[in-house]
Amino acid sequence: MARAVYRESIVLHNKVGEPGRPIIVGGHGSTLEGSDPLRIDEWREVSPGLCKCAALFDKVFRLDMAVIDRWFLVFDGRMQLMNRSSKGPPQPLKQSDQLLPGEWTFVKDEVRSPVFDKAKYREQIDGDFFIRLALGGPLADARISAPIGSSGVTLGGDSSHVVVKNLTSTPVYNDGFIIHGKTRECLFVNIAAIKCGDDGCNVHARLPVPDRRLHVDRQLDRPV
Incomplete structure:
Protein backbone atom coordinates (compact mmCIF):
# COMPACT_ATOMS: atom_id res chain seq x y z
CA MET A 1 0.00 0.00 0.00
CA ALA A 2 1.53 3.30 -1.09
CA ARG A 3 1.29 6.12 1.44
CA ALA A 4 -1.87 8.04 0.54
CA VAL A 5 -5.41 8.87 1.64
CA TYR A 6 -7.85 6.14 0.59
CA ARG A 7 -11.61 6.72 0.65
CA GLU A 8 -12.36 3.09 1.39
CA SER A 9 -12.17 0.48 4.12
CA ILE A 10 -10.32 -2.82 4.51
CA VAL A 11 -12.26 -6.00 5.30
CA LEU A 12 -10.27 -9.12 6.17
CA HIS A 13 -12.49 -12.20 6.54
CA ASN A 14 -11.21 -15.75 7.01
CA LYS A 15 -7.65 -14.64 6.30
CA VAL A 16 -5.06 -17.11 7.58
CA GLY A 17 -1.31 -16.59 7.56
CA GLU A 18 1.33 -18.89 8.97
CA PRO A 19 3.47 -18.76 12.12
CA GLY A 20 6.46 -16.64 11.18
CA ARG A 21 4.84 -15.75 7.83
CA PRO A 22 1.80 -13.62 8.68
CA ILE A 23 -0.41 -11.77 6.24
CA ILE A 24 0.76 -8.17 6.52
CA VAL A 25 -1.33 -5.10 5.79
CA GLY A 26 1.28 -2.36 5.76
CA GLY A 27 -0.18 1.12 5.62
CA HIS A 28 3.16 2.97 5.39
CA GLY A 29 1.46 5.92 7.10
CA SER A 30 -1.67 5.83 4.94
CA THR A 31 -5.10 7.06 6.04
CA LEU A 32 -8.42 5.33 5.46
CA GLU A 33 -10.84 8.23 5.04
CA GLY A 34 -14.37 7.19 6.03
CA SER A 35 -16.22 10.41 5.29
CA ASP A 36 -17.63 11.99 2.15
CA PRO A 37 -18.35 15.68 1.57
CA LEU A 38 -22.04 16.46 1.56
CA ARG A 39 -23.58 16.35 -1.88
CA ILE A 40 -25.15 19.74 -2.43
CA ASP A 41 -27.78 18.37 -4.83
CA GLU A 42 -29.22 16.17 -2.03
CA TRP A 43 -29.96 19.13 0.23
CA ARG A 44 -32.50 21.94 0.03
CA GLU A 45 -32.81 25.10 2.06
CA VAL A 46 -36.15 25.04 3.90
CA SER A 47 -35.61 28.37 5.67
CA PRO A 48 -32.71 30.86 5.79
CA GLY A 49 -29.64 28.90 6.89
CA LEU A 50 -31.56 25.66 7.58
CA CYS A 51 -30.96 22.80 5.12
CA LYS A 52 -32.73 19.45 4.90
CA CYS A 53 -31.74 16.11 3.36
CA ALA A 54 -33.69 12.86 3.09
CA ALA A 55 -31.05 10.86 1.19
CA LEU A 56 -27.95 11.07 3.38
CA PHE A 57 -28.36 7.60 4.87
CA ASP A 58 -28.92 5.92 1.51
CA LYS A 59 -25.16 5.27 1.54
CA VAL A 60 -25.20 3.60 4.98
CA PHE A 61 -25.57 -0.18 5.26
CA ARG A 62 -28.33 0.10 7.83
CA LEU A 63 -30.03 2.88 9.73
CA ASP A 64 -31.26 2.38 13.27
CA MET A 65 -31.01 4.25 16.54
CA ALA A 66 -27.68 2.55 17.31
CA VAL A 67 -26.24 4.31 14.26
CA ILE A 68 -27.91 7.61 15.14
CA ASP A 69 -26.44 7.42 18.67
CA ARG A 70 -22.95 7.19 17.12
CA TRP A 71 -23.53 9.68 14.35
CA PHE A 72 -21.76 12.97 13.85
CA LEU A 73 -20.88 15.44 11.14
CA VAL A 74 -17.54 17.10 10.52
CA PHE A 75 -17.82 20.88 10.18
CA ASP A 76 -14.62 22.29 8.68
CA GLY A 77 -12.54 19.59 10.39
CA ARG A 78 -14.41 19.75 13.71
CA MET A 79 -16.30 16.68 14.93
CA GLN A 80 -19.85 17.67 15.92
CA LEU A 81 -21.47 15.00 18.12
CA MET A 82 -24.21 17.27 19.48
CA ASN A 83 -23.15 16.36 23.06
CA ARG A 84 -24.02 12.71 22.41
CA SER A 85 -22.00 9.54 22.96
CA SER A 86 -22.64 5.87 22.26
CA LYS A 87 -20.99 5.02 25.61
CA GLY A 88 -22.95 7.43 27.76
CA PRO A 89 -26.57 8.36 28.44
CA PRO A 90 -28.03 9.44 25.08
CA GLN A 91 -29.00 13.08 24.94
CA PRO A 92 -32.15 13.91 22.97
CA LEU A 93 -31.57 15.44 19.58
CA LYS A 94 -32.80 18.97 19.04
CA GLN A 95 -35.79 19.92 16.95
CA SER A 96 -34.77 21.44 13.64
CA ASP A 97 -35.96 24.93 14.64
CA GLN A 98 -33.72 24.82 17.75
CA LEU A 99 -30.44 24.37 15.89
CA LEU A 100 -27.64 26.88 16.24
CA PRO A 101 -25.10 27.54 13.44
CA GLY A 102 -22.80 24.53 13.07
CA GLU A 103 -25.31 22.04 14.49
CA TRP A 104 -27.30 19.15 13.04
CA THR A 105 -30.21 16.93 13.96
CA PHE A 106 -32.16 13.92 12.71
CA VAL A 107 -35.95 13.74 12.70
CA LYS A 108 -37.50 10.30 12.37
CA ASP A 109 -40.27 9.94 9.81
CA GLU A 110 -42.85 7.50 11.15
CA VAL A 111 -44.48 7.06 7.74
CA ARG A 112 -41.28 6.21 5.85
CA SER A 113 -39.79 4.04 8.60
CA PRO A 114 -40.25 0.30 7.93
CA VAL A 115 -42.63 -1.72 10.06
CA PHE A 116 -40.69 -3.11 13.03
CA ASP A 117 -39.58 -6.69 12.44
CA LYS A 118 -38.91 -8.52 15.72
CA ALA A 119 -36.65 -10.97 13.88
CA LYS A 120 -34.19 -8.17 13.20
CA TYR A 121 -31.63 -7.13 15.77
CA ARG A 122 -32.76 -3.51 15.80
CA GLU A 123 -35.61 -1.49 14.44
CA GLN A 124 -34.80 0.07 11.07
CA ILE A 125 -35.76 3.72 10.74
CA ASP A 126 -35.97 6.48 8.16
CA GLY A 127 -36.10 10.24 8.42
CA ASP A 128 -34.61 13.60 7.53
CA PHE A 129 -31.35 15.31 8.39
CA PHE A 130 -31.13 19.01 9.16
CA ILE A 131 -28.11 21.29 9.48
CA ARG A 132 -27.93 24.93 10.46
CA LEU A 133 -25.47 27.09 8.56
CA ALA A 134 -24.13 30.49 9.42
CA LEU A 135 -26.48 33.08 8.00
CA GLY A 136 -25.34 34.24 4.60
CA GLY A 137 -23.06 31.25 4.07
CA PRO A 138 -24.02 28.80 1.30
CA LEU A 139 -23.84 25.05 1.91
CA ALA A 140 -21.28 24.71 -0.87
CA ASP A 141 -18.79 26.76 1.17
CA ALA A 142 -19.47 25.14 4.55
CA ARG A 143 -16.97 22.24 4.23
CA ILE A 144 -19.19 19.65 5.89
CA SER A 145 -18.61 15.91 5.58
CA ALA A 146 -20.48 12.85 6.83
CA PRO A 147 -18.94 9.56 8.11
CA ILE A 148 -20.25 7.09 5.55
CA GLY A 149 -17.79 4.34 6.51
CA SER A 150 -18.63 2.05 9.43
CA SER A 151 -15.02 1.06 10.25
CA GLY A 152 -11.61 1.57 8.75
CA VAL A 153 -10.37 -2.01 9.20
CA THR A 154 -12.53 -5.05 9.95
CA LEU A 155 -10.84 -8.34 10.83
CA GLY A 156 -13.15 -11.28 11.39
CA GLY A 157 -14.28 -14.77 10.61
CA ASP A 158 -11.77 -17.54 11.27
CA SER A 159 -8.65 -15.40 10.86
CA SER A 160 -5.18 -15.83 12.29
CA HIS A 161 -1.58 -14.67 11.87
CA VAL A 162 -2.46 -11.25 10.46
CA VAL A 163 -0.51 -8.03 11.05
CA VAL A 164 -1.99 -4.57 10.47
CA LYS A 165 0.45 -1.70 10.90
CA ASN A 166 1.16 1.97 10.25
CA LEU A 167 -2.41 2.88 9.39
CA THR A 168 -4.89 5.58 10.42
CA SER A 169 -8.68 5.27 10.33
CA THR A 170 -10.75 8.48 10.35
CA PRO A 171 -13.57 9.46 10.56
CA VAL A 172 -16.03 6.55 10.80
CA TYR A 173 -19.38 6.31 12.54
CA ASN A 174 -18.56 3.06 14.37
CA ASP A 175 -15.10 1.69 15.31
CA GLY A 176 -11.81 2.64 13.71
CA PHE A 177 -10.55 -0.95 13.94
CA ILE A 178 -12.92 -3.81 14.75
CA ILE A 179 -12.00 -7.44 15.47
CA HIS A 180 -14.61 -10.19 15.72
CA GLY A 181 -15.26 -13.87 15.03
CA LYS A 182 -12.54 -16.40 15.87
CA THR A 183 -9.69 -13.98 15.23
CA PRO A 208 -10.06 -18.69 24.01
CA VAL A 209 -9.14 -18.26 27.66
CA PRO A 210 -6.34 -17.98 28.69
CA ASP A 211 -5.06 -18.00 25.08
CA ARG A 212 -5.72 -14.34 24.29
CA ARG A 213 -3.03 -13.80 21.69
CA LEU A 214 -4.36 -10.64 20.11
CA HIS A 215 -2.13 -7.63 20.62
CA VAL A 216 -2.55 -3.95 19.84
CA ASP A 217 0.67 -1.96 20.02
CA ARG A 218 0.55 1.85 20.22
CA GLN A 219 -3.12 2.38 19.56
CA LEU A 220 -3.92 6.07 19.34
CA ASP A 221 -7.57 6.88 19.92
CA ARG A 222 -8.21 10.60 19.63
CA PRO A 223 -11.88 11.57 19.23
CA VAL A 224 -11.18 15.27 18.71
Whole structure:
Protein backbone atom coordinates (compact mmCIF):
# COMPACT_ATOMS: atom_id res chain seq x y z
CA MET A 1 0.00 0.00 0.00
CA ALA A 2 1.53 3.30 -1.09
CA ARG A 3 1.29 6.12 1.44
CA ALA A 4 -1.87 8.04 0.54
CA VAL A 5 -5.41 8.87 1.64
CA TYR A 6 -7.85 6.14 0.59
CA ARG A 7 -11.61 6.72 0.65
CA GLU A 8 -12.36 3.09 1.39
CA SER A 9 -12.17 0.48 4.12
CA ILE A 10 -10.32 -2.82 4.51
CA VAL A 11 -12.26 -6.00 5.30
CA LEU A 12 -10.27 -9.12 6.17
CA HIS A 13 -12.49 -12.20 6.54
CA ASN A 14 -11.21 -15.75 7.01
CA LYS A 15 -7.65 -14.64 6.30
CA VAL A 16 -5.06 -17.11 7.58
CA GLY A 17 -1.31 -16.59 7.56
CA GLU A 18 1.33 -18.89 8.97
CA PRO A 19 3.47 -18.76 12.12
CA GLY A 20 6.46 -16.64 11.18
CA ARG A 21 4.84 -15.75 7.83
CA PRO A 22 1.80 -13.62 8.68
CA ILE A 23 -0.41 -11.77 6.24
CA ILE A 24 0.76 -8.17 6.52
CA VAL A 25 -1.33 -5.10 5.79
CA GLY A 26 1.28 -2.36 5.76
CA GLY A 27 -0.18 1.12 5.62
CA HIS A 28 3.16 2.97 5.39
CA GLY A 29 1.46 5.92 7.10
CA SER A 30 -1.67 5.83 4.94
CA THR A 31 -5.10 7.06 6.04
CA LEU A 32 -8.42 5.33 5.46
CA GLU A 33 -10.84 8.23 5.04
CA GLY A 34 -14.37 7.19 6.03
CA SER A 35 -16.22 10.41 5.29
CA ASP A 36 -17.63 11.99 2.15
CA PRO A 37 -18.35 15.68 1.57
CA LEU A 38 -22.04 16.46 1.56
CA ARG A 39 -23.58 16.35 -1.88
CA ILE A 40 -25.15 19.74 -2.43
CA ASP A 41 -27.78 18.37 -4.83
CA GLU A 42 -29.22 16.17 -2.03
CA TRP A 43 -29.96 19.13 0.23
CA ARG A 44 -32.50 21.94 0.03
CA GLU A 45 -32.81 25.10 2.06
CA VAL A 46 -36.15 25.04 3.90
CA SER A 47 -35.61 28.37 5.67
CA PRO A 48 -32.71 30.86 5.79
CA GLY A 49 -29.64 28.90 6.89
CA LEU A 50 -31.56 25.66 7.58
CA CYS A 51 -30.96 22.80 5.12
CA LYS A 52 -32.73 19.45 4.90
CA CYS A 53 -31.74 16.11 3.36
CA ALA A 54 -33.69 12.86 3.09
CA ALA A 55 -31.05 10.86 1.19
CA LEU A 56 -27.95 11.07 3.38
CA PHE A 57 -28.36 7.60 4.87
CA ASP A 58 -28.92 5.92 1.51
CA LYS A 59 -25.16 5.27 1.54
CA VAL A 60 -25.20 3.60 4.98
CA PHE A 61 -25.57 -0.18 5.26
CA ARG A 62 -28.33 0.10 7.83
CA LEU A 63 -30.03 2.88 9.73
CA ASP A 64 -31.26 2.38 13.27
CA MET A 65 -31.01 4.25 16.54
CA ALA A 66 -27.68 2.55 17.31
CA VAL A 67 -26.24 4.31 14.26
CA ILE A 68 -27.91 7.61 15.14
CA ASP A 69 -26.44 7.42 18.67
CA ARG A 70 -22.95 7.19 17.12
CA TRP A 71 -23.53 9.68 14.35
CA PHE A 72 -21.76 12.97 13.85
CA LEU A 73 -20.88 15.44 11.14
CA VAL A 74 -17.54 17.10 10.52
CA PHE A 75 -17.82 20.88 10.18
CA ASP A 76 -14.62 22.29 8.68
CA GLY A 77 -12.54 19.59 10.39
CA ARG A 78 -14.41 19.75 13.71
CA MET A 79 -16.30 16.68 14.93
CA GLN A 80 -19.85 17.67 15.92
CA LEU A 81 -21.47 15.00 18.12
CA MET A 82 -24.21 17.27 19.48
CA ASN A 83 -23.15 16.36 23.06
CA ARG A 84 -24.02 12.71 22.41
CA SER A 85 -22.00 9.54 22.96
CA SER A 86 -22.64 5.87 22.26
CA LYS A 87 -20.99 5.02 25.61
CA GLY A 88 -22.95 7.43 27.76
CA PRO A 89 -26.57 8.36 28.44
CA PRO A 90 -28.03 9.44 25.08
CA GLN A 91 -29.00 13.08 24.94
CA PRO A 92 -32.15 13.91 22.97
CA LEU A 93 -31.57 15.44 19.58
CA LYS A 94 -32.80 18.97 19.04
CA GLN A 95 -35.79 19.92 16.95
CA SER A 96 -34.77 21.44 13.64
CA ASP A 97 -35.96 24.93 14.64
CA GLN A 98 -33.72 24.82 17.75
CA LEU A 99 -30.44 24.37 15.89
CA LEU A 100 -27.64 26.88 16.24
CA PRO A 101 -25.10 27.54 13.44
CA GLY A 102 -22.80 24.53 13.07
CA GLU A 103 -25.31 22.04 14.49
CA TRP A 104 -27.30 19.15 13.04
CA THR A 105 -30.21 16.93 13.96
CA PHE A 106 -32.16 13.92 12.71
CA VAL A 107 -35.95 13.74 12.70
CA LYS A 108 -37.50 10.30 12.37
CA ASP A 109 -40.27 9.94 9.81
CA GLU A 110 -42.85 7.50 11.15
CA VAL A 111 -44.48 7.06 7.74
CA ARG A 112 -41.28 6.21 5.85
CA SER A 113 -39.79 4.04 8.60
CA PRO A 114 -40.25 0.30 7.93
CA VAL A 115 -42.63 -1.72 10.06
CA PHE A 116 -40.69 -3.11 13.03
CA ASP A 117 -39.58 -6.69 12.44
CA LYS A 118 -38.91 -8.52 15.72
CA ALA A 119 -36.65 -10.97 13.88
CA LYS A 120 -34.19 -8.17 13.20
CA TYR A 121 -31.63 -7.13 15.77
CA ARG A 122 -32.76 -3.51 15.80
CA GLU A 123 -35.61 -1.49 14.44
CA GLN A 124 -34.80 0.07 11.07
CA ILE A 125 -35.76 3.72 10.74
CA ASP A 126 -35.97 6.48 8.16
CA GLY A 127 -36.10 10.24 8.42
CA ASP A 128 -34.61 13.60 7.53
CA PHE A 129 -31.35 15.31 8.39
CA PHE A 130 -31.13 19.01 9.16
CA ILE A 131 -28.11 21.29 9.48
CA ARG A 132 -27.93 24.93 10.46
CA LEU A 133 -25.47 27.09 8.56
CA ALA A 134 -24.13 30.49 9.42
CA LEU A 135 -26.48 33.08 8.00
CA GLY A 136 -25.34 34.24 4.60
CA GLY A 137 -23.06 31.25 4.07
CA PRO A 138 -24.02 28.80 1.30
CA LEU A 139 -23.84 25.05 1.91
CA ALA A 140 -21.28 24.71 -0.87
CA ASP A 141 -18.79 26.76 1.17
CA ALA A 142 -19.47 25.14 4.55
CA ARG A 143 -16.97 22.24 4.23
CA ILE A 144 -19.19 19.65 5.89
CA SER A 145 -18.61 15.91 5.58
CA ALA A 146 -20.48 12.85 6.83
CA PRO A 147 -18.94 9.56 8.11
CA ILE A 148 -20.25 7.09 5.55
CA GLY A 149 -17.79 4.34 6.51
CA SER A 150 -18.63 2.05 9.43
CA SER A 151 -15.02 1.06 10.25
CA GLY A 152 -11.61 1.57 8.75
CA VAL A 153 -10.37 -2.01 9.20
CA THR A 154 -12.53 -5.05 9.95
CA LEU A 155 -10.84 -8.34 10.83
CA GLY A 156 -13.15 -11.28 11.39
CA GLY A 157 -14.28 -14.77 10.61
CA ASP A 158 -11.77 -17.54 11.27
CA SER A 159 -8.65 -15.40 10.86
CA SER A 160 -5.18 -15.83 12.29
CA HIS A 161 -1.58 -14.67 11.87
CA VAL A 162 -2.46 -11.25 10.46
CA VAL A 163 -0.51 -8.03 11.05
CA VAL A 164 -1.99 -4.57 10.47
CA LYS A 165 0.45 -1.70 10.90
CA ASN A 166 1.16 1.97 10.25
CA LEU A 167 -2.41 2.88 9.39
CA THR A 168 -4.89 5.58 10.42
CA SER A 169 -8.68 5.27 10.33
CA THR A 170 -10.75 8.48 10.35
CA PRO A 171 -13.57 9.46 10.56
CA VAL A 172 -16.03 6.55 10.80
CA TYR A 173 -19.38 6.31 12.54
CA ASN A 174 -18.56 3.06 14.37
CA ASP A 175 -15.10 1.69 15.31
CA GLY A 176 -11.81 2.64 13.71
CA PHE A 177 -10.55 -0.95 13.94
CA ILE A 178 -12.92 -3.81 14.75
CA ILE A 179 -12.00 -7.44 15.47
CA HIS A 180 -14.61 -10.19 15.72
CA GLY A 181 -15.26 -13.87 15.03
CA LYS A 182 -12.54 -16.40 15.87
CA THR A 183 -9.69 -13.98 15.23
CA ARG A 184 -6.47 -14.96 17.02
CA GLU A 185 -2.68 -14.63 16.76
CA CYS A 186 -3.00 -11.15 15.25
CA LEU A 187 -1.03 -7.98 15.78
CA PHE A 188 -1.91 -4.31 15.31
CA VAL A 189 1.12 -2.00 15.33
CA ASN A 190 1.24 1.81 15.26
CA ILE A 191 -2.41 2.36 14.40
CA ALA A 192 -4.44 5.51 14.93
CA ALA A 193 -8.21 5.85 15.18
CA ILE A 194 -9.35 9.48 15.04
CA LYS A 195 -12.88 10.89 15.06
CA CYS A 196 -14.73 7.60 15.61
CA GLY A 197 -18.40 7.45 16.54
CA ASP A 198 -17.78 4.51 18.89
CA ASP A 199 -14.44 2.91 19.80
CA GLY A 200 -10.97 3.39 18.41
CA CYS A 201 -10.24 -0.35 18.52
CA ASN A 202 -13.02 -2.75 19.50
CA VAL A 203 -12.50 -6.48 20.09
CA HIS A 204 -15.58 -8.68 19.72
CA ALA A 205 -13.55 -11.79 18.94
CA ARG A 206 -14.34 -15.04 20.74
CA LEU A 207 -10.84 -15.48 22.11
CA PRO A 208 -10.06 -18.69 24.01
CA VAL A 209 -9.14 -18.26 27.66
CA PRO A 210 -6.34 -17.98 28.69
CA ASP A 211 -5.06 -18.00 25.08
CA ARG A 212 -5.72 -14.34 24.29
CA ARG A 213 -3.03 -13.80 21.69
CA LEU A 214 -4.36 -10.64 20.11
CA HIS A 215 -2.13 -7.63 20.62
CA VAL A 216 -2.55 -3.95 19.84
CA ASP A 217 0.67 -1.96 20.02
CA ARG A 218 0.55 1.85 20.22
CA GLN A 219 -3.12 2.38 19.56
CA LEU A 220 -3.92 6.07 19.34
CA ASP A 221 -7.57 6.88 19.92
CA ARG A 222 -8.21 10.60 19.63
CA PRO A 223 -11.88 11.57 19.23
CA VAL A 224 -11.18 15.27 18.71
